[in-house]
Amino acid sequence: MSTRFLARQAVREQTLIAAISLFQRKGYELTTIEEIANKVGMSTRTFFRYFPSKEELLMGPTKFFMRNFLESFERNLTTADLWGALEFSLVESIVGCTDTHPDQSKHIQSIVVNTPALVARQLEIGEQLQSEATDRYLSCGFNTENLSWRTTNAIVRAGFACLRTIQYSLGDGDLKNDLHQLMKDLRPRVI
Secondary structure: OOHHHHHHHHHHHHHHHHHHHHHHHHOOOOOOHHHHHHHOOOOHHHHHHHOOOHHHHHHHHHHHHHHHHHHHHHHHOOOOOHHHHHHHHHHHHHHHHHHHOHHHHHHHHHHHHOOHHHHHHHHHHHHHHHHHHHHHHHHOOOOOOOOOHHHHHHHHHHHHHHHHHHHHHOOOOOHHHHHHHHHHHOOOOOO
């Protein structure tokens, strides 16, 4: 990785930390981009070089999760059935996102849950991800159960429902083990 890339990532990280602090204190809607930029010592113009909007600032980790999940899902489909690949990939991706900054992930999720516009955006990204996962599963040739698109999509959605159940509880439990147990309990019979 280049020094320039690392510096850019550091600025993005510091901006996110500053924004989270302001969002927690003032609320998402009442915090301006100018306030976020000032808090990290940059101009509003520089802020826009890093983020197209304050929404994208908070949705960055969600999009990072999406990319990681899809890569992991395709890889796990070579060694597991649909439900197993979902479980392994959800755990791998969510743990990968929360391991480096566990408190940050909880704060972001709390801000999202309490901001209707962000909940809607996160649901939109989730819809896209679930459809993409369904399409990838059906196109990769591992559909030995000959599941239809609808059935496959329902199974994918059930896996993500397990993740949301664990996430929205926002407890201090063991995410990995809680998700594993829930998915074990809800394993579909068609697989």
